[in-house]
Amino acid sequence: MIEQKKFAAIDIGSNAVRLLIMTITEQEGKEPLFKKTSLVRVPIRLGADVFISKLISEENIARMVDTMQAFKLLMRSHKIEKYKACATSAMREAKNGEDVADLIQHKTGVKIDIIDGNHEAAIIAATDLNALIQSDKTYLYVDVGGGSTEFTLYSSGETVASKSFKLGTVRLLKKNVDEDLWEEVEEWIKNVTRDYPKIDLIGSGGNINNIFKSSGKAVGKPLSFLYLSSYYQLLNSFTYEERITELNLNADRADVIIPATKIYLSAMKWTKARRIYVPKIGLADGIIKSLYQESIEEQVG
Template structure:
């Protein structure tokens, strides 16, 4: 016999808001557990568009976010979710009215949102299936690019060597281009410093944009993308207009602009670390939230 329970994760990012519902399947003898995606809903609210320009989240986006949380609450009820957690990242963290927004949503929807920093975000993501990909005899630079921040982690011998969060995300780059030079230089120096002398390092990329790039490449699951491919793809994307990326590449409106800065970050990280390939496992913050909940790492 098996036992199946549904867990939920709400990821409130700078570009999109996601609800992931997963079946947690346990054997009654306690020998194994499997996680199977039951539903994934994505809403492109783009909170960072407000935070990174005006410093706070507008009334219009607060209403949209509240409506999304109400919808997520209903969907979780319909699915019979027994446990869930809602986490907000960079845009909510940087917003001057972030605490007000969270309090208002709690009163209107009953959903409690926790604002997490980059270190916690990286720790949660580390509870995903990332370990199954790592070869303990090799080294990796893990790069997670979001709308408001980029988390980077260096893995050596299967363990975390260094980890840092940078205020360098796709929506932030679109709206604060001229004010991010110092942050970009800091990220560059950090990667170079902590990957210096590491031979045959590979990148591991996560985030909606690298997942889309990987899907467009037509590669079979598990096969890495080369630096040459990423560079050629970046040049190709830049030759196209925003409208062409939507009409010819079938990208969503909220993906067609941010895919350019996202590709720049991944490509730059490969160049700085001298990585020749990037692996793209299907992992993210929402997956990590579910698995962390199940493992009791977070509540």
């Protein structure tokens, strides 16, 4: 006898807004199975406004309202039992972020939680990451977004340290990151990894997922530092237009992929990591895992 539930997560990032729908299959005596049913991505790029003017523009407010209305209809069509919408760096820094969230709830009924970087890192840690981490190894998990990057160090299956920095791809494109911040990130990574002689990276985010897909590597196999470094040089050898036409990148991916790759390569250099694993998980996956855990606790309670 099996039972299936459908949950959804809305991830409102600085570069794009995503709706992830998952089907969870429960079978007595077995671990639940989580299957991605649908993923919709809308490239609104809130950070382009916020990291310059500290405000979400009227145009993007209107796009957000339309997108949330569309997401609500999609969730209804999929017969979603539970959902949660989380907004990250751009909306939490926007002076009108709370007002925009209130407007969206009033117009669409979709409630948005604006979360801080540490909360974001904690939600991501609720994903299937633990299933990927070998207890006798050390990993630095790097989640690169448009407005921030979350770093988490895992060793012997436990979280050693975690920190969020305002080092994001859209921020870097807008030249909104001081050299001091790069130095701060480097110092933090070197300090927390000092006692671990061998470290692998785990990367998440749309950009590293895209690079992994183009590599043709089998699922579960890592990318090497040499491969990522060579790909970074290839990206830089093309113009923005050529990255769209020659590498078949979306217009909103063709620019941010370069600063994203720089962040992953920097983290690999500072940890002396030679490999990066790309499990294709992120904030939306973590939101659904936490929603499911809440539903289990409610049943027990």
